[in-house]
Amino acid sequence: MSTDYMIINALGILDNPNAEHSLAAAHKLSQDSDDLTIDARTIADAHASGLTAVNITLGYTLGDAEPYPHTLREIEIWDRIIADNPGDLVKVLTADDIRAARRDRRVGIIYGFQNAVAIGDDLTRVKQFHDLGVRVIQLTYNQANHLGDGSMAPENRGLTAFGREVVEALCDSRIMVDLSHSGEHTCLEATRLATLPVSINHTGCRALVDLPRNKTDEELRLVAERGGFVGIYFMPFVNATGHARAEDVVEHILHAVNVCGEDAVGIGTDGTVTSIDDLDAYRARLAEHVAHRQAAGVGAAGERADTFPFVEDLRGVDQFHKLIRLLEQRGLSSTRIEKIMGANFLAYADRIWS
Incomplete structure (x- = not known):
C-alpha cells in the first residue's frame, strides 16, 4: 500500500468534462469558468484521487473577451463556487491554507492565470489581483x-520593457511568476530578473522531446538553482509521437530530478481528475478544437487531431496513485516521492506567499 502523500497539482482543472456544456466548451477558444461543472461527481472524484490542492486557471487566457473585466468576473465565479461548497473546497491564500485543507479533508483551490494580458498597462492591477486572491x-x-x-x-x-516591470511587481506582491508556455529567452530572462524564485508549473523536458512547450535543461536548471519549482505535465508533449503514456511522464520526472535536484520537481497535470467517459465522442470533437486553436494562432507544436490532450493511461481518480506506484517501481524512496507529489510545491509556496 502506498504511503498517504499530500498531492498538490501545480496546474489542473476541476470539472466534470462529461457534462453537456463542458463538452461543448471543447469547441470554444476561450476558457470560461461558466462552462465548468463542479458537481457531486467532480468533488467526489477529487477526494477519491487524494488531491489536497490544485492551481486552477481562471481569467483571460485567449479568445475575444475583454481581458480585464472577464478576469474580474471569473474571480467572482470561483469565489461563488467555493462559497457554495464550504465543506469540500477552500480558497488558498497561503501555504498554511494548503496544510489546513489536508487536515480538514477539503480541496484547496489556488487561483492562477495562464496569461497576464489582464494586467493591461496598469501595474496597480497586480496588487489588485493579489488582494482578490x-x-x-x-x-x-x-x-x-x-x-x-x-x-x-x-x-x-524575451521580455519587453513592460514585462520586466511586471515581473518586479509580481515579486513585490509575492505572486508566483509562472513561466510555463513562455519562450526560452522569456523564461531565462525572467528567472534572472525576478527577486523571488519563479516556477514552471506545467512542462516537460526538451532534452527528451524537442517541442517548444517543453523546457531546456538550461531553463530547468536555472529555475531550480534560484529556489524555484518545476511541475511535469500529463500531456502529449512528453512523447515525440504525441501518444503519451504514463511511463513517459515518469521519464520526464526523473530527468527533471536529475537536472534540478529532488527538491524542485513536482507535478502540474494540466488536466482534470474526472475522466472523459466517452473517448470516441470526444475524439470526434477534438479535431475541430485543434483546428480552431491553430487557425487562431494559439496552438502549440505537437497538438494534433489524432492525439489526446492528456495521457490516456494516466487519468481519472487513480492517476496520482498510479504515478506513485510507477515511481515506487523505479526505486524512488518514499521521501523523494513525497516531495514530487506535493511537498516541493508546498515548500515553494512557503517561500513565495509568506
Whole structure:
C-alpha cells in the first residue's frame, strides 16, 4: 500500500468534462469558468484521487473577451463556487491554507492565470489581483503578448520593457511568476530578473522531446538553482509521437530530478481528475478544437487531431496513485516521492506567499 502523500497539482482543472456544456466548451477558444461543472461527481472524484490542492486557471487566457473585466468576473465565479461548497473546497491564500485543507479533508483551490494580458498597462492591477486572491500569474500563453514571447513566438525575443516591470511587481506582491508556455529567452530572462524564485508549473523536458512547450535543461536548471519549482505535465508533449503514456511522464520526472535536484520537481497535470467517459465522442470533437486553436494562432507544436490532450493511461481518480506506484517501481524512496507529489510545491509556496 502506498504511503498517504499530500498531492498538490501545480496546474489542473476541476470539472466534470462529461457534462453537456463542458463538452461543448471543447469547441470554444476561450476558457470560461461558466462552462465548468463542479458537481457531486467532480468533488467526489477529487477526494477519491487524494488531491489536497490544485492551481486552477481562471481569467483571460485567449479568445475575444475583454481581458480585464472577464478576469474580474471569473474571480467572482470561483469565489461563488467555493462559497457554495464550504465543506469540500477552500480558497488558498497561503501555504498554511494548503496544510489546513489536508487536515480538514477539503480541496484547496489556488487561483492562477495562464496569461497576464489582464494586467493591461496598469501595474496597480497586480496588487489588485493579489488582494482578490490570485496567487499564480503565468506571463504568457503560447503566443507573444505585451510582456514577452510565448513558446510559439518565432522570434524568441524575451521580455519587453513592460514585462520586466511586471515581473518586479509580481515579486513585490509575492505572486508566483509562472513561466510555463513562455519562450526560452522569456523564461531565462525572467528567472534572472525576478527577486523571488519563479516556477514552471506545467512542462516537460526538451532534452527528451524537442517541442517548444517543453523546457531546456538550461531553463530547468536555472529555475531550480534560484529556489524555484518545476511541475511535469500529463500531456502529449512528453512523447515525440504525441501518444503519451504514463511511463513517459515518469521519464520526464526523473530527468527533471536529475537536472534540478529532488527538491524542485513536482507535478502540474494540466488536466482534470474526472475522466472523459466517452473517448470516441470526444475524439470526434477534438479535431475541430485543434483546428480552431491553430487557425487562431494559439496552438502549440505537437497538438494534433489524432492525439489526446492528456495521457490516456494516466487519468481519472487513480492517476496520482498510479504515478506513485510507477515511481515506487523505479526505486524512488518514499521521501523523494513525497516531495514530487506535493511537498516541493508546498515548500515553494512557503517561500513565495509568506
